[in-house]
Amino acid sequence: MTEPARSRLVKVTFNLTPSANSALDRLVELDGNRTDALNHAVKIAALLHDLAPEGHFTIVRDDGVPREIYLI
Numbered sequence: 001m002t003e004p005a006r007s008r009l010v011k012v013t014f015n016l017t018p019s020a021n022s023a024l025d026r027l028v029e030l031d032g033n034r035t036d037a038l039n040h041a042v043k044i045a046a047l048l049h050d051l052a053p054e055g056h057f058t059i060v061r062d063d064g065v066p067r068e069i070y071l072i
Contacts, residue, residue, distance in 0.1 A: 016024060027037035048071055051057060056070045 028034055031037040052071055056068055058066050058068055060066050
């Protein structure tokens with residue numbers, strides 16, 4: 001029998017800078033709670049790292065102009 005999803009959760013404690021906390025507050029407005037907001041943010045951060053392992057990538061605008069995007 002499969003374990004309930006709750007038993008697979010991992011509890012993490014960490015400190016946020018004031019600016020990161022403000023960003024989290026903005027995400028909570030969209031996601032509804034801190035857990036969901038943080039889960040989404042971590043997944044997106046990993047995806048961006050996979051897409052741009054060197055910290056930047058190029059997009060091409062509709063008008064054909066390439067733009068460098070740098071992740072900070």
